[in-house]
Amino acid sequence: MSGPAATQFLTLHEIVVAARANLAPGPWGYLIGGTETETTVRRNRLALDSIAFRPRVLRDVSAVDSTATFLGRAVRLPVILAPVGGMESFVAEGAAAAARAAAQFGIPQMLSSVCHPGLEATAAAADTLRVFQLYVRGDEAWVDDWARRARAHGFSAFCFTVDSAFYSRRERDLIGRYVKPWRADAAAGVKYQAALSWDQVKRFKDRHDLPVILKGIATAEDAEIAVRHGVEVIYVSNHGGRQLDHGLGSAAVLPEIVAAAGGHAEVWVDGGFMRGSDVVKAIALGARCVGLGRLACLGLAAAGVAGLVRALELMEEEIRTCLGLLGVTTLAELTPAHVAAAPPVFEPAALSAFPLLGEDLGATRPA
Numbered sequence: 001m002s003g004p005a006a007t008q009f010l011t012l013h014e015i016v017v018a019a020r021a022n023l024a025p026g027p028w029g030y031l032i033g034g035t036e037t038e039t040t041v042r043r044n045r046l047a048l049d050s051i052a053f054r055p056r057v058l059r060d061v062s063a064v065d066s067t068a069t070f071l072g073r074a075v076r077l078p079v080i081l082a083p084v085g086g087m088e089s090f091v092a093e094g095a096a097a098a099a100r101a102a103a104q105f106g107i108p109q110m111l112s113s114v115c116h117p118g119l120e121a122t123a124a125a126a127d128t129l130r131v132f133q134l135y136v137r138g139d140e141a142w143v144d145d146w147a148r149r150a151r152a153h154g155f156s157a158f159c160f161t162v163d164s165a166f167y168s169r170r171e172r173d174l175i176g177r178y179v180k181p182w183r184a185d186a187a188a189g190v191k192y193q194a195a196l197s198w199d200q201v202k203r204f205k206d207r208h209d210l211p212v213i214l215k216g217i218a219t220a221e222d223a224e225i226a227v228r229h230g231v232e233v234i235y236v237s238n239h240g241g242r243q244l245d246h247g248l249g250s251a252a253v254l255p256e257i258v259a260a261a262g263g264h265a266e267v268w269v270d271g272g273f274m275r276g277s278d279v280v281k282a283i284a285l286g287a288r289c290v291g292l293g294r295l296a297c298l299g300l301a302a303a304g305v306a307g308l309v310r311a312l313e314l315m316e317e318e319i320r321t322c323l324g325l326l327g328v329t330t331l332a333e334l335t336p337a338h339v340a341a342a343p344p345v346f347e348p349a350a351l352s353a354f355p356l357l358g359e360d361l362g363a364t365r366p367a
């Protein structure tokens with residue numbers, strides 16, 4: 001589909017359908033799948049679907065503002081494009097297309113170290129707010145070199161993904177014999193990632209003055225240790241259910257981590273966020289920013305840069321509608337009193353946020 005036609009998408013559902021039509025089974029399974037039984041994938045959705053809203057009324061919501069700040073800079077929504085390795089499996093220009101969409105729409109991008117066209121070319125592709133995510137595949141000098149390059153190319157923070165000591169068993173990929181083109185590079189030096197410890201976090205903080213993000217924190221205990229190390233951002237994530245199976249849903253652990261951070265570090269979150277209302281729930285529970293992984297890739301696969309921009313426009317419309325109907329005019333007014341625990345209505349699945357899709361695309365019927 002050419003760029004302008006992307007404006008014809010009136011719902012996020014249609015974007016998912018277009019992405020499915022454009023992707024071969026291998027990349028589709030790689031994108032949608034998770035680890036082993038995919039219980040963590042489902043729990044991400046279950047956790048979000050187990051939160052209901054408590055709306056307030058008669059509060060003049062004629063002007064709603066859904067803008068936010070990201071590491072002190074103004075952004076259009078409280079969301080970031082989560083780091084995705086092998087994005088070139090979904091759109092030919094890979095991370096460069098994501099950078100252009102982020103710049104065009106006005107949100108930040110987090111670039112994965114295992115994504116083409118690489119750090120320098122992605123930075124050159126668009127002038128956008130960007131942060132860098134590293135999988136550690138070398139010694140301290142190797143890490144320092146990435147930090148130097150990131151700083152030199154305008155990345156404003158440095159992220160270590162800490163939920164990936166081992167690469168997990170993604171059974172959709174294994175059964176489909178899908179060989180990810182970039183895995184050979186990514187697999188070299190994995191022992192360095194497995195050996196990571198808090199000592200390396202301390203060393204990095206002592207040596208570099210880039211803000212540090214730890215992505216993959218899933219307990220209050222680790223959030224407390226992160227705060228003690230002066231980490232600027234605690235990024236609650238289970239890698240979209242693609243690493244440890246049988247974890248809790250991200251939205252379920254968010255409150256304990258916000259409490260543990262105690263305002264000393266920003267808390268970001270991802271895992272199953274597909275709708276504007278999902279983002280609003282996270283902000284109400286104390287997150288500052290929400291990462292979009294699969295949704296961003298679905299937008300790119302549907303119609304390239306224009307497809308992702310359209311997905312973000314639709315999400316923005318959903319967020320603004322949700323805020324107005326909750327009786328607030330800014331994200332800052334959201335509090336935990338705007339949400340409550342509730343039984344989920346849908347059986348959770350990777351795409352259960354789109355119940356009109358039909359079961360063949362991974363949506364499920366009401367329970």
Ligand SMILES: Cc1cc2nc3c(=O)[nH]c(=O)nc-3n(C[C@H](O)[C@H](O)[C@H](O)COP(=O)(O)O)c2cc1C
Nearest residue numbers: 082083084085112161239240270271272292293294
């Ligand atoms: C295809 C794909 C590749 C990913 N690659 C990376 C990566 O290179 N680094 C990383 O930290 N997380 C990676 N993730 C995890 C995402 O950053 C994010 O945590 C996750 O996708 C959030 O869940 P969601 O897809 O349900 O939004 C990847 C996710 C997907 C779907």
